[in-house]
Amino acid sequence: MIAPHPDCQRIVITGVGLTAPNGNSLKELRESLLAGRSGVTRFETRYFGETVAGVCQFDELRYQTRKVLRRGTRAGSVGIYCANEAIRDAGLDWENVDKSAVGIYVGVTEHGNVETEQEIHQLKQYGYDIQFWSHHHNPRTVANNPAGEISLNLGITGPHYTLGAACAAGNAGIIQGAQMLRLGECDLAICGGVSESIHTFGIFASFHSQGALARHEDPTKASRPFDADRNGIVVAEGGCLFILERLSDARSRGARIYGEVVGYAMNSDAYDYVLPHPERQAECIETALRRAGLEPADIDIVSTHATGTTSGDVQECLALRRVFGDDGRTLFNNTKSFIGHAMGAAGALELAGNLPSFDDRVCHATINLDRPDPECSLKGLVANQPRELPKVDTILNNSFGMLGINSVVIVRRV
């Protein structure tokens, strides 16, 4: 039983706009993933010094003037680029779209840290005299900023807000979009996640203090989930926003359909601030499968969340083995090994990177898997080289975050 909903309740992806450290469109990202091309580079950040990060190089001025770019935030700029690209990709007659029926739902891991750190750094130059604190601080740091900047840029008067969901945020944005379409709150959802996190030194310093920040002489080798020599997370920036529509609307306008969101789930570990909980992760996956009317064996590709931390990767593998067994029927890959951990954008980017497999029937790999960790054993793990499949019908996308927030999205070929 697949998607027991009428077409007006079936939600499909009809557009993708993204910027990743190794590509500024789905086509570029896919090419990089199949070619084994990393987007991780050396990066220097205030106070912390030299480290590695996933850095995006998209054209900020494609959809913004220099003045507006200066006024806003990096997360806003990432969001504006992705939203415009997604609208263009969806082939929408944007001028004639009812802007009051468009909803913007943007997942973020955090927002405001970049601007606050920047302001305090500048204030220090003025002896902490508060009269030099910027009047731009509040509009830049309100939690809805990245979604609000998209609304301003595109003249969208429907609802806009962000979803703070740690590193599960990209999936959370997609789920929110699907739910709002089903509720009739909007007719078109622009949803996914964004990350500006590499521009806050605090995230690097905090992961470092936690013993969870990756380091490697070769930046492209630093992000190595499931490898015995992994030593932490590579922080990345990026964004990915999807256009979601009801299947009936998409068909009536003859839209190209990437896939249908047939199942999703979110739950909480209620366990620890930073440590994951494999049982709750497994329950989240099982709930999404049940809602989709699917068995684990129906899933062709699992896009894993694994971030390259010592314990987190092991915990996710426990959850995956519990749900999928170890017969190798389902393949597993990991996009963070190429681009690092794009935080609020991670879930959306990692799903996007897999979507073309419906057409090219190739599962991209997890790279840098030189010495597989026995504790991360997954029989279907696609190591280092992409693998061709006879068919790809169903992708399951994991995204988990701090404070024990879990999210799963299942997309099926239409």
Add this chain to the structure above:
Amino acid sequence: MTTAEIQKAILDILASIAPDEDLSKLDPQVPFRDQMELDSMDFLDIVMELRKRYRVQIPEEDYPALASMNSSVEYLLPRMKDISA
């Protein structure tokens, strides 16, 4: 600072706030807002930049004096005469 130096200082600030604008044809007698896109937050940027760059304090009741280039220079000249460019 001289009149010319203050004019240049204001132009530099405007260029940083509104980098897409062509400021070469700015009429010194006409309010900035009638010649370029400047909202209230941009205007506060002018005040902030004068404070940051030259430590000039402009009380809120005097903001209207910064409406045009000529009125700005007239207002700032006595307040910036002891500042070197």
